[in-house]
Amino acid sequence: MKAFKYALAVAGFGLAVAPAVAHHSFAAEYDSTKPLKLTGAITRVEWSNPHVYFYIDVKDAETGRVANWAFEMGAPAVLQKRGWNRSTMQIGDVVTVEGTRAKDGGTHGNARNVVLANNGQKLGAGSSEGDAKQQ
Amino acid sequence: MRNNSNVWGGIFASLLVFSVAGLGQNQLPPVPAPLSGAPGAAPAGAPARGGGRAAAPKKPSTPTPRWPDGHPMLGPTPGKLGYWDSGFGGMTGKRAPNLPTNIETSEVPFMPWSKALYQERQKTQQRSDPHARCLAPGGPRQFHTPYGLMLYEIPEQKRIFVISGGGPRSWRIIYMDGRPHPSGNDLNPSYFGHSTGKWDGDTLVVDTVGFNEKFWFARAGFPHTDALHIIEHISRPDYNTLKYEATIDDPKAYTAPWSGGYTIPWVEGEDFEEYFCQDNNRDAEHLIGPQ
Numbered sequence: 001m002k003a004f005k006y007a008l009a010v011a012g013f014g015l016a017v018a019p020a021v022a023h024h025s026f027a028a029e030y031d032s033t034k035p036l037k038l039t040g041a042i043t044r045v046e047w048s049n050p051h052v053y054f055y056i057d058v059k060d061a062e063t064g065r066v067a068n069w070a071f072e073m074g075a076p077a078v079l080q081k082r083g084w085n086r087s088t089m090q091i092g093d094v095v096t097v098e099g100t101r102a103k104d105g106g107t108h109g110n111a112r113n114v115v116l117a118n119n120g121q122k123l124g125a126g127s128s129e130g131d132a133k134q135q
Numbered sequence: 136m137r138n139n140s141n142v143w144g145g146i147f148a149s150l151l152v153f154s155v156a157g158l159g160q161n162q163l164p165p166v167p168a169p170l171s172g173a174p175g176a177a178p179a180g181a182p183a184r185g186g187g188r189a190a191a192p193k194k195p196s197t198p199t200p201r202w203p204d205g206h207p208m209l210g211p212t213p214g215k216l217g218y219w220d221s222g223f224g225g226m227t228g229k230r231a232p233n234l235p236t237n238i239e240t241s242e243v244p245f246m247p248w249s250k251a252l253y254q255e256r257q258k259t260q261q262r263s264d265p266h267a268r269c270l271a272p273g274g275p276r277q278f279h280t281p282y283g284l285m286l287y288e289i290p291e292q293k294r295i296f297v298i299s300g301g302g303p304r305s306w307r308i309i310y311m312d313g314r315p316h317p318s319g320n321d322l323n324p325s326y327f328g329h330s331t332g333k334w335d336g337d338t339l340v341v342d343t344v345g346f347n348e349k350f351w352f353a354r355a356g357f358p359h360t361d362a363l364h365i366i367e368h369i370s371r372p373d374y375n376t377l378k379y380e381a382t383i384d385d386p387k388a389y390t391a392p393w394s395g396g397y398t399i400p401w402v403e404g405e406d407f408e409e410y411f412c413q414d415n416n417r418d419a420e421h422l423i424g425p426q
Binding site for chain 1: 260261264267282296301416417418420426
């Protein structure tokens with residue numbers, strides 16, 4: 001798994017905003033000591049409650065193997081206040097995600113920020129761990 | 136000067152990110168901001184969130200809206216939209232938006248078994264919270280469930296509806312017609328129980344019994360039994376503020392009744408959106424707690 005080259009967070013992620021509220025314990029599901037920074041193409045978007053999910057194919061730079069990662073974001077109503085709409089991400093779009101890995105060790109994480117490769121826009125993902133304002 | 140400000144702002148932002156990321160057993164910080172930029176997010180006269188000289192001055196709230204007979208209106212005024220930005224606050228601790236009269240968790244009159252269960256829930260990072268499985272939020276939990284709260288009084292029907300925007304999008308009735316609680320086998324244990332209400336001056340006093348044991352009445356995970364009896368005091372001290380306080384009376388779980396509450400800010404001009412927790416809830420399988 002180390003081949004995925006998780007980016008260690010050593011600085012802030014821009015202007016942080018207070019965390020969105022969630023319907024579950026963040027600490028029980030995600031490991032705040034395991035930050036993620038992954039880039040990949042969107043394979044699926046679930047624009048639904050209680051969380052929006054998106055899935056990206058991430059290629060291991062060393063082995064060439066591709067893994068499909070699932071990322072949780074805030075509820076649609078929360079994301080809309082951060083500049084998202086249901087069409088912001090399209091299948092095939094390349095995005096870079098900063099977030100936190102799930103404790104179960106699977107290819108699952110909580111997104112904090114998403115950078116859209118096609119226009120460079122950085123959007124907060126409504127994480128209950130806190131995210132960044134639109135940039 | 137401007138660059139220096141940006142540098143310090145970035146450092147502050149970083150510290151905020153890491154301080155939030157470092158939260159342990161409770162996933163929420165004690166003083167989160169409301170979901171929206173609701174006017175009057177803090178009660179009039181309360182310290183601004185975050186303190187500091189950079190905090191913008193709060194506009195004074197307009198007075199409490201009232202029905203023609205003079206009692207407070209707890210929902211939107213005629214022709215207006217709005218909802219209460221629930222999701223924040225807790226039953227213990229005094230930090231805003233909690234009430235300054237709240238006790239600390241260490242002062243809760245637990246019985247040995249309820250204290251042990253409460254501590255177990257903290258130790259396991261609240262992984263077994265029924266609310267994360269989209270079960271209905273009974274008691275005070277309804278007033279700190281995220282994604283909005285509405286209170287609609289229908290005088291002709293002598294009842295008040297409490298509608299949750301979040302969770303399983305459930306609703307509860309407070310009967311205002313003077314009826315007693317059912318008793319014996321007529322009182323079916325339920326998530327919201329049986330609620331009767333009356334106005335005591337400007338405060339709505341709600342008495343509820345008949346709870347089941349399938350939910351946590353507060354996000355923190357305080358245990359309860361089927362003997363739970365809750366008395367809520369709900370008021371609107373100004374247009375933008377709902378004051379909520381609940382007395383927990385469960386002689387099977389606590390050695391004495393205890394109370395706690397918080398304020399909830401108003402969001403003017405918006406309705407909350409459809410939200411069903413059970414729609415695509417993928418969290419339960421990943422809630423594994425400490426490793």
